[in-house]
Amino acid sequence: MTSPHLIALLPEVSAFLQRRHGLWIDGGWQPASAPADTPVRNPATGDIISFVSDASADDVDRAVCAARAAFDGPWRAMRPADREKCLVRLSELLETHGEALAQLETLNQGKSIHIARAIEVGASVEYVRYMAGWATKIEGSTLDLSIPVPAGARNLGMTLREPVGVVGAIVPWNFPLMIALWKLAPALACGCTIVLKPSEDTPLTVLRLAELTAEAGIPPGVVNVVTGHGHSTGAALTCHPGIDKLTFTGSTPVGKQIGHQAIDNMTRFTLELGGKNPMIIMDDLDVPAILPGLMAGCFFNQGQVCAAASRLYIQQSAFDRVVGELQNAMQALTLGSGLDPSATLQPLVTARHRNRVAELVSRAREQGVEVVTGGQAPTRPGYYFEPTLLVNAADDNAAMREEIFGPVITATPVRDLDHAIACANDTRYGLAASVWTRDLNAALSAVRRIKAGTVWVNSHIPVDPSLPFGGFKHSGYGREHGSAAIDAYTESKSVCIPVF
Ligand code: NAD
Numbered sequence: 392m393t394s395p396h397l398i399a400l401l402p403e404v405s406a407f408l409q410r411r412h413g414l415w416i417d418g419g420w421q422p423a424s425a426p427a428d429t430p431v432r433n434p435a436t437g438d439i440i441s442f443v444s445d446a447s448a449d450d451v452d453r454a455v456c457a458a459r460a461a462f463d464g465p466w467r468a469m470r471p472a473d474r475e476k477c478l479v480r481l482s483e484l485l486e487t488h489g490e491a492l493a494q495l496e497t498l499n500q501g502k503s504i505h506i507a508r509a510i511e512v513g514a515s516v517e518y519v520r521y522m523a524g525w526a527t528k529i530e531g532s533t534l535d536l537s538i539p540v541p542a543g544a545r546n547l548g549m550t551l552r553e554p555v556g557v558v559g560a561i562v563p564w565n566f567p568l569m570i571a572l573w574k575l576a577p578a579l580a581c582g583c584t585i586v587l588k589p590s591e592d593t594p595l596t597v598l599r600l601a602e603l604t605a606e607a608g609i610p611p612g613v614v615n616v617v618t619g620h621g622h623s624t625g626a627a628l629t630c631h632p633g634i635d636k637l638t639f640t641g642s643t644p645v646g647k648q649i650g651h652q653a654i655d656n657m658t659r660f661t662l663e664l665g666g667k668n669p670m671i672i673m674d675d676l677d678v679p680a681i682l683p684g685l686m687a688g689c690f691f692n693q694g695q696v697c698a699a700a701s702r703l704y705i706q707q708s709a710f711d712r713v714v715g716e717l718q719n720a721m722q723a724l725t726l727g728s729g730l731d732p733s734a735t736l737q738p739l740v741t742a743r744h745r746n747r748v749a750e751l752v753s754r755a756r757e758q759g760v761e762v763v764t765g766g767q768a769p770t771r772p773g774y775y776f777e778p779t780l781l782v783n784a785a786d787d788n789a790a791m792r793e794e795i796f797g798p799v800i801t802a803t804p805v806r807d808l809d810h811a812i813a814c815a816n817d818t819r820y821g822l823a824a825s826v827w828t829r830d831l832n833a834a835l836s837a838v839r840r841i842k843a844g845t846v847w848v849n850s851h852i853p854v855d856p857s858l859p860f861g862g863f864k865h866s867g868y869g870r871e872h873g874s875a876a877i878d879a880y881t882e883s884k885s886v887c888i889p890v891f
Contacts, residue, residue: 412598425447429444431593441595445618474582477608478520492568505732519576531549534550586615588619640697643794661867669703669825671825674708693736697866704810717800763802820866825851855872859873
C-alpha cells in the first residue's frame with residue numbers, strides 16, 4: 392500500500408475495511424451465530440484486509456424468512472413504477488459511490504482498477520438501469536380460446552406473469568459485484584425478493600451493495616446478504632424449502648449439485664457455469680490489427696472469465712504469424728497490483744486458485760506440451776501467474792479439456808474452417824466462442840455450426856444487458872439478460888374466462 396505507483400484509497404474504503412462485517416438481514420446489519428472472524432485477503436499481497444462472518448443454517452433461515460415476509464408484504468404491494476424508481480435510485484447510488492466500490496473490488500478480487508471502474512461499476516450501473524425499465528413492461532398475452540364444450544361457448548384466455556417468489560442467488564469470485572447485480576436487478580424488477588450469497592473469497596462489494604439498497608429506498612427484507620463458504624452457507628441456502636428459485640453462477644460440478652438439490656424441492660433454477668471456449672482465427676485478417684481483440688478475449692481479468700477464450704484454433708497458413716504476435720504481446724504484459732494503473736496483468740484471486748493453475752500447466756509440460764512463453768508463478772508476494780501460451784497439446788490433454796480459468800491459452804493449427812469447427816465443438820462445454828475472418832459466409836457458417844450460447848465474430852468477450860447470455864451443454868441451464876431474465880424470475884399463470 393506504500394508503493395508510489397498505487398492509487399490512494401478513499402477514506403470511505405479504509406473505513407469499510409476496518410469493520411467486522413455481520414450479515415445484512417431485514418434491512419440492517421445482524422450478527423451471525425459465530426463471530427465475524429473469517430479473513431478476507433488482498434490477492435496482490437496476500438495480506439488480510441477485512442473480516443466477515445460465516446453464516447450458519449440458522450442465519451440463512453433468518454434471511455430467507457425476512458425475504459418471505461417482504462415478498463408477502465410491502466414489496467408485493469408496491470406498484471411496478473415504484474420498483475422501477477427504487478432500482479433507478481440504486482443505479483445512481485452505485486454511480487455516486489463508484490470509485491469506492493471499484494477500489495474495494497480491486498483490493499478484494501485483485502482485478503485492474505480500470506476494469507473495476509468500467510465493468511464492475513460502470514457496466515453494472517447501466518445493467519441496473521436497463522432492468523429497472525423492465526419493471527413496468529412485464530406483460531402476458533390474451534387468447535381467443537376454442538374450448539369445444541358446452542357447444543357454442545366462447546372463452547377468453549389470458550396469461551399473467553407473476554414474480555417467482557424468494558430467490559436464492561449464489562455468485563462466484565471473478566466479477567463479484569457485477570454478477571450479483573445480474574441477479575438482483577431482474578429479480579427485483581419482477582417483484583421477487585432475494586437472499587444473496589457472495590463467494591467466500593470476495594464478499595466485500597456485495598456487503599457494501601446491501602447498504603446501498605437500503606439508501607435507495609428498497610424496503611427491509613427485499614435484499615438480504617449472507618456471507619460464508621459454499622459447503623455450509625451455500626448448501627443451507629440451496630436446500631432451504633423457503634426458496635422458490637435458485638440462480639447460480641459458478642463451476643460446473645457445483646452447479647450440477649445445486650441442480651439436483653433444486654429438483655428435490657421443485658425449486659426453479661438457472662445455472663451459469665464454466666466454459667472451455669474456442670477462438671477460431673482464419674488466415675485472411677491482418678494479425679497486428681486484430682491482436683488487441685485476441686488478447687482481450689484471452690486475458691481480460693487474467694482469463695478469469697467464464698467466456699474467455701482458452702483454446703485457439705488457427706488456420707495452418709497463419710499459425711506461426713499469430714503465435715509469434717501473441718508471444719510478443721504476452722511478454723509485453725506487466726504484472727502488478729490492480730491498484731497500479733500502469734500494470735497490465737494482475738494477480739489471480741487466491742493462492743489456492745493460482746496453485747491449481749500452476750499445477751495444470753506443470754502437468755501439461757510433463758506430458759510433452761510445449762510452453763512457448765510463461766508457465767511460472769513468479770517469486771513475489773501475491774498470487775501472480777505469468778501469461779502462458781501452450782502449443783502441441785494433444786486433444787485429450789487436460790489443458791485442452793479442463794477449464795483453467797487463468798492466463799493460460801493453447802494454440803492448435805487447423806486445416807480449414809470445417810476442421811476448426813469440429814475441434815471447437817469437441818468439448819463438453821458450450822458457453823461461448825469466436826470466429827475471426829473477413830469472409831462473411833465463413834463467419835455465418837461458423838455461427839450456425841458452433842454449439843455455444845454466444846458466438847462472437849471478430850471480437851471475443853463483450854456482453855450487453857439486452858443480449859441473452861448462458862450456456863449450451865455442461866455450461867449451464869437457462870439464460871440471463873434481456874427478456875430471458877424476466878422469464879427466469881416470473882411464473883406464467885393461465886386464466887380462462889367464459890364470455891357470455
Ligand atoms: P464455485 O462453483 O467454486 O463457487 C461459486 C459459488 O458457489 C461461491 O459462492 C461458492 O461459495 C458457492 N458454492 C460452492 N460450493 C457450494 C455448494 N456445495 N452449495 C452451494 N454453494 C456452493 O465457482 P468459483 O470458483 O467461485 O467461480 C469460478 C467458476 O464460475 C468457473 O467455473 C467459471 O466458469 C464460473 N463462472 C461462470 C459464469 C457464467 O456466466 N457462465 C460467470 C462467472 C463464472
